[in-house]
Amino acid sequence: MLHTFYKYQGTGNDFILVDNRNNIFPKNDTKLVKFLCDRRFGIGADGLILLENAGDADFSMVYYNSDGNESSMCGNGGRCITAFARDLGIIDEDANFAAVDGLHHATIDDNGIVSLQMKDVHTVSVYEDYVFLDTGSPHHVEMVENLPSFDVKGVGGQIRYSGLYGDKGSNVNFVSQTGTDKFSVRTYERGVEDETLSCGTGVTAVALAMKVTGRTDSDKVTLETPGGELSVSFLQDGKQFTNIFLTGPARFVFKGKTAW
Numbered sequence: 001m002l003h004t005f006y007k008y009q010g011t012g013n014d015f016i017l018v019d020n021r022n023n024i025f026p027k028n029d030t031k032l033v034k035f036l037c038d039r040r041f042g043i044g045a046d047g048l049i050l051l052e053n054a055g056d057a058d059f060s061m062v063y064y065n066s067d068g069n070e071s072s073m074c075g076n077g078g079r080c081i082t083a084f085a086r087d088l089g090i091i092d093e094d095a096n097f098a099a100v101d102g103l104h105h106a107t108i109d110d111n112g113i114v115s116l117q118m119k120d121v122h123t124v125s126v127y128e129d130y131v132f133l134d135t136g137s138p139h140h141v142e143m144v145e146n147l148p149s150f151d152v153k154g155v156g157g158q159i160r161y162s163g164l165y166g167d168k169g170s171n172v173n174f175v176s177q178t179g180t181d182k183f184s185v186r187t188y189e190r191g192v193e194d195e196t197l198s199c200g201t202g203v204t205a206v207a208l209a210m211k212v213t214g215r216t217d218s219d220k221v222t223l224e225t226p227g228g229e230l231s232v233s234f235l236q237d238g239k240q241f242t243n244i245f246l247t248g249p250a251r252f253v254f255k256g257k258t259a260w
């Protein structure tokens with residue numbers, strides 16, 4: 001049987017979205033999710049997201065990486081599902097939705113710019129050469145020189161699979177500073193096992209890490225990714241961060257039908 005799917009992207013981090021309010025999607029079929037996300041044999045995406053009913057919110061978000069496994073929070077996915085919910089007529093410009101890391105509030109304007117509140121961050125671990133923190137998903141943050149030519153997939157994969165983060169692994173962000181409150185970021189994503197064009201929880205982690213390590217004084221940071229520009233604002237109290245907002249574009253790409 002053919003089912004409708006939608007494709008969205010947020011700064012080049014792309015997702016298949018399915019309206020699963022009527023439970024049409026086989027949620028435990030890892031092979032199917034992996035197949036649909038495959039860029040040669042399937043639709044192609046960094047991940048797949050189900051929009052579902054939620055008792056105490058406008059909707060809920062279920063996120064799968066392109067390896068087919070359900071995973072932790074996806075910031076760009078959260079921005080894309082907000083645009084999807086608006087396009088389906090579920091919300092207007094404001095959304096409250098449930099995700100794996102708790103409730104999120106988001107707004108979307110007429111230009112498709114989505115501002116998504118991320119979970120509060122209470123722990124930032126600063127080491128000599130890197131910072132580790134969880135912004136809904138785990139992130140290793142490391143400064144590098146020559147970011148444009150840096151081997152993100154090779155070095156990111158080594159760190160992700162090194163003993164440092166155990167079986168669960170971590171996403172890995174490589175950063176260079178381009179202004180007083182501006183940074184370029186390239187991310188190796190766990191579950192995609194490759195560099196993606198942008199990672200929302202990743203740039204959020206980078207913004208907080210840059211503040212904690214004194215590389216910026218600002219409470220609003222611009223992050224340039226290979227897929228476009230995002231901004232992250234926050235309130236800080238030492239290593240505790242609240243009112244964290246990830247802001248940037250989320251765009252509908254196409255709609256189609258596929259079998260599952």
Ligand SMILES: N[C@@H](CCC[C@H](N)C(=O)O)C(=O)O
Nearest residue numbers: 071074075076137199200201
């Ligand atoms: N692209 C995402 C992060 C998705 C989750 C990640 N791959 C993981 O499994 O930790 C984002 O925009 O945050």
